[in-house]
Amino acid sequence: MRKCTDEATPYYICVDGRKLIHKGTESRKQGNIKRTFEVYACSNCSGCSLKPKCLYKYNKHANKNKTMRVNEIWENLKNESHKNIQSEQGIINRQIRSIQTEGHFGDIKENNKFRRFNYRSSEKVYKEFMLYAIGRNINKYHRFKHGKIKKYESEKVEKLA
Template sequence: MKINERWEELKEESNANIQSEEGILKRQTRSIQTEGHFGDIKENESFRRFNYRSKEKVYKEFMLYAIGRNILKYHRFLHGEIKKYEGKKAQEAA
């Protein structure tokens, strides 16, 4: 058996990044982002099924949907309906 020293170094560096204050804030933000988007797509946009069945066609359909959703989000941002996300402030994070 052999211990990979480089792997151990990378593992320690990764753990330090995760446990840092910045890492904790990023994890808090990321933990809610994806679930919120999929929930919004399902409930508010009534997107429940794909029209196609093959893996390639489903991928293309979802990418087109995501592009359209991002264009709509950008449009709302330009017209002031959405404000730029600045992240949590130090007081809110504690």
């Protein structure tokens, strides 16, 4: 689907080249969260070769037309997040995070000989691991306070022109 805004009202164009025109706004409430959707619908999907792949439960509703609900706030947040992840700082943060996580699990398994949990239910395993993680964090904080480890400062590499 591709969004177009060249007219007064925005619309989407499906893969087959048909317009999905804005029909209205819909709100849904789930718990304390209210979500607002913009509803787009195609006026006529008959004769479309992609209709069985496009419509959910096509066999039950073969005579229906395509309807699409878009949460534009969510889409904007998703695009902003993707832009942040693909930025130079985002790439550096992802590299650091992957290195840090792998190191912690390797340290837990090899250096501390933590190979098995003492309990089997997921709730008890979660609690046991959280206690272990709290202990590791206290130990790390202690080493940091006494100057045995330094805060990581990322180095930005200047591009030479």
